[in-house]
Amino acid sequence: MDEITQTQRHHHDVLLVLLNYDHFQALELELKRLAFDGKDEILLLVQLANAILQVDNENVKKLAQNTPFQSVLDASQLERKAYYYLQTLTLQLNRQEYGDYLRGLTPLLVDVFRIAIERDFLPNLAEYIQPIKKETTNGAHLYRGLQWSQNKIESHSNIIADTWKKYYGNYFNYDHYVSSSHLMKLIEANSSNDQLIELTSTMRKIEKYLRNLVAHEVLTVNQQFFVDRIQRTPLQVHQVLLDLYDEVGLTHPLQRTIIEQIKQKITLLLQQTKEKN
Secondary structure: OOOOHHHHHHHHHHHHHHHOOOHHHHHHHHHHHOOOOOOOHHHHHHHHHHEEEEEEEEHHHHHHHHOOHHHHHHHHHHHHHHHHHHHHHHHHHHHHHHHHHHOOOHHHHHHHHHHHHHOOOOOOOOHHHHEEEEEEEOOEEEEEEEEEEEHEEEEEEEEHHHHHHHHHHHOOOOOOEHHHHHHHHHHHHHOHHHHHHHHHHHHHHHHHHHHHHHOOOOOOOHHHHHHHOOOHHHHHHHHHHHHHHHHOOOOHHHHHHHHHHHHHHHHHHHHHHHOOO
């Protein structure tokens, strides 16, 4: 075996190691500096994986069209966000990055709770939510988040207004952004699905007693941190999240396992190109 061939195979071994540890960003950078037959197909899949992990809907749409994974687009934008971000949390869990895992729960729960409400009892929930843009000092209007539409909610009798009355009395602060706490109250007050109420309540408690702590203080977050506070291991917490996805109907087989399936395809292509090169 000549020196060039040995070097090429060493590069492939490095790529496989990066892939094995789910380092897709490093994998993309390494691929871009190498040259070998079959690289373009592999690079496309790595870029797709990175777009999914970054919840970059536009890039996913563009990249997936040229791969075997086009059905990753078979969902609404809100549903795709929930599926894609689950992949990020799954990798963080596998790498025992528990602090990052917990900090990622809040935005994910807002999306999943919204989907739960839309599918269970209020399909037009989005009509009561408005995106907020605020002007910066240089005159740009930047997106700041989602708020409840006071005009819409107070314009007619509806279950959102009734729920705010039940939990907040005569005053609800419409300056607040849409939160998992708001959505949990809507589910608790209006759903007849006991399993959904239990799962969303459990995830909300996990967010309250774990995520809210690590989001505001630098702490060592290990398995014992979970057990001491909620009597569950990180894997058990993640299983509750997966059970919630099942209950809500976020069960698309490709979407739930897309990163693992892309990883398997890349592994196969790397092994094939290693032999050819």
